[in-house]
Amino acid sequence: MSLPLFTPGEDPGPDFAELLRRIDYLPPVPEVKVDDRVPITHGTTVVAIRYRDGVVMAGDRRATAGNFISHRELEKVFPADRHSGVAIAGAAGPAMEMVRLFQLQLEHYEKVEGQSLSLEGKANQLGQMVRNHLPVAMQGLAVVPLFAGYDTGRDHGRLFEYDVTGGRYEESDFASAGSGSLHAGTVVKLGYSEGMERGDAIDLILKALFEAADEDSATGGPDLVRGIYPLIATITAEGFERIEEGEIAERFRALIAELSTEEARGGERA
Amino acid sequence: MSMPFYVAPEQVMKDRADYARKGIARGRSLAAVVYDDGILLCAENPSRTLRKVSEIYDRIGFAGVGKYNEFDQLRIAGVRHADLKGFSFSREDVDARGLANQYAQILGQIFTHEIKPMEVEILVAEVGAERAGDQLFHILYDGTVVDETGFTVLGGEADAIADRLEGAWGDDLDLRSALQAAVDSLAGPDRQLDASDLEVAVLRRSDSRRAFHRIEGSELDALMG
Numbered sequence: 097m098s099l100p101l102f103t104p105g106e107d108p109g110p111d112f113a114e115l116l117r118r119i120d121y122l123p124p125v126p127e128v129k130v131d132d133r134v135p136i137t138h139g140t141t142v143v144a145i146r147y148r149d150g151v152v153m154a155g156d157r158r159a160t161a162g163n164f165i166s167h168r169e170l171e172k173v174f175p176a177d178r179h180s181g182v183a184i185a186g187a188a189g190p191a192m193e194m195v196r197l198f199q200l201q202l203e204h205y206e207k208v209e210g211q212s213l214s215l216e217g218k219a220n221q222l223g224q225m226v227r228n229h230l231p232v233a234m235q236g237l238a239v240v241p242l243f244a245g246y247d248t249g250r251d252h253g254r255l256f257e258y259d260v261t262g263g264r265y266e267e268s269d270f271a272s273a274g275s276g277s278l279h280a281g282t283v284v285k286l287g288y289s290e291g292m293e294r295g296d297a298i299d300l301i302l303k304a305l306f307e308a309a310d311e312d313s314a315t316g317g318p319d320l321v322r323g324i325y326p327l328i329a330t331i332t333a334e335g336f337e338r339i340e341e342g343e344i345a346e347r348f349r350a351l352i353a354e355l356s357t358e359e360a361r362g363g364e365r366a
Numbered sequence: 367m368s369m370p371f372y373v374a375p376e377q378v379m380k381d382r383a384d385y386a387r388k389g390i391a392r393g394r395s396l397a398a399v400v401y402d403d404g405i406l407l408c409a410e411n412p413s414r415t416l417r418k419v420s421e422i423y424d425r426i427g428f429a430g431v432g433k434y435n436e437f438d439q440l441r442i443a444g445v446r447h448a449d450l451k452g453f454s455f456s457r458e459d460v461d462a463r464g465l466a467n468q469y470a471q472i473l474g475q476i477f478t479h480e481i482k483p484m485e486v487e488i489l490v491a492e493v494g495a496e497r498a499g500d501q502l503f504h505i506l507y508d509g510t511v512v513d514e515t516g517f518t519v520l521g522g523e524a525d526a527i528a529d530r531l532e533g534a535w536g537d538d539l540d541l542r543s544a545l546q547a548a549v550d551s552l553a554g555p556d557r558q559l560d561a562s563d564l565e566v567a568v569l570r571r572s573d574s575r576r577a578f579h580r581i582e583g584s585e586l587d588a589l590m591g
Contacts, residue, residue, distance in 0.1 A: 097450065098468065099443045099444070099446075099447050099468040100447060101472065112453075115450070116450075119450075196453070200449055204449050207422070207445045208445055210417060
């Protein structure tokens with residue numbers, strides 16, 4: 097691998113994706129619909145909620161290929177950089193590659209330019225990546241991310257949803273993507289209130305994922321046998337932080353106890 | 367038809383080397399010092415925006431002296447090289463030695479084939495998990511690579527500064543004393559350098575992933591006080 101030097105007119109600047117294009121490193125676009133021929137691994141439900149200190153993001157751990165469960169411990173929530181995170185739904189292979197490229201894009205920009213992009217700039221970058229992915233999405237490999245971060249300039253959390261065309265939609269309170277997003281979104285919508293505490297926001301997001309798993313076969317619920325729980329992270333002024341599995345397990349047990357009592361009393365759940 | 371004058375190759379090389387050395391000697395110097403928890407990079411640089419010291423990759427830092435646009439071009443090429451390598455293989459496959467060799471190739475090529483050599487001296491530093499893994503590659507304008515241990519000085523007055531640093535350097539320096547040694551050596555007996563004349567950064571051994579960290583403002587004042 098030689099040192100990538102460019103003449104001033106050819107220089108890709110701080111854009112790593114553009115650098116990949118200059119050296120012809122990008123993967124080819126499939127010419128036929130891929131998911132007609134081989135089962136594609138899909139990631140399912142991810143949710144993000146804005147709360148008092150920033151944003152909480154979560155994703156279930158299941159990946160499916162057709163009607164099979166292909167992975168039980170897939171991670172769908174990633175740090176994008178210190179103050180932002182990205183969660184993915186859709187075709188798992190291209191989605192994880194997109195996350196890897198996005199993380200590197202932000203770090204590359206920061207190193208070349210000597211300062212990091214604004215949160216708005218990061219959200220737009222991800223939108224461009226999704227848009228560039230559209231030809232591949234049309235062949236059945238759609239990727240739909242969620243982007244959330246703490247805006248250090250404005251001192252609050254912000255959320256962004258995307259569609260397959262790269263359309264970028266800022267949401268004020270909560271956002272969700274993936275096959276179980278409708279159910280998860282409804283639970284969050286009913287339980288949400290402005291300025292929630294950290295614990296309440298985490299409990300709400302857990303409940304949303306639980307209900308999504310209850311209604312959508314592609315979304316994984318808590319796996320008490322194997323000890324697999326959704327992956328949750330908070331993004332605050334202090335940065336991206338994954339919540340420890342112990343805390344999630346404990347909150348899940350409390351949620352299950354609460355739901356079981358309701359069930360025993362014959363109460364109807366939403 | 368006029369015949370071109372014959373110039374001995376020795377003379378051509380000497381002229382180019384003199385030219386490059388003169389260019390480098392015009393700027394201020396910098397020192398890299400290994401201390402107990404990493405590598406200190408300390409440059410005399412009154413500018414807050416045109417950096418001489420910067421981050422290349424998780425454990426790798428870069429420093430350059432001489433002509434700013436030339437070493438900055440090399441710095442960006444280094445960031446691209448490292449990021450591409452990490453993207454196509456894995457993060458742990460990116461190392462300072464490979465990068466230093468690439469720089470040496472380019473500088474050597476330019477020195478012998480281009481009209482003008484690059485008026486730069488650069489440093490590629492990598493902090494290891496253990497102290498024995500620390501690496502300092504000092505690369506000259508003609509592509510010569512020197513693998514240094516403990517400390518190194520880049521710039522016009524490198525020899526005089528290195529002599530002073532030799533006296534002050536020890537195996538067991540902490541950050542504060544390493545900075546003291548670097549600043550005193552850069553300043554020399556007749557001058558005093560304060561925080562506003564310096565650009566200081568460290569590659570911290572104990573940091574989890576990205577080891578590069580700038581020391582500025584109140585943090586630098588506290589260390590120098």
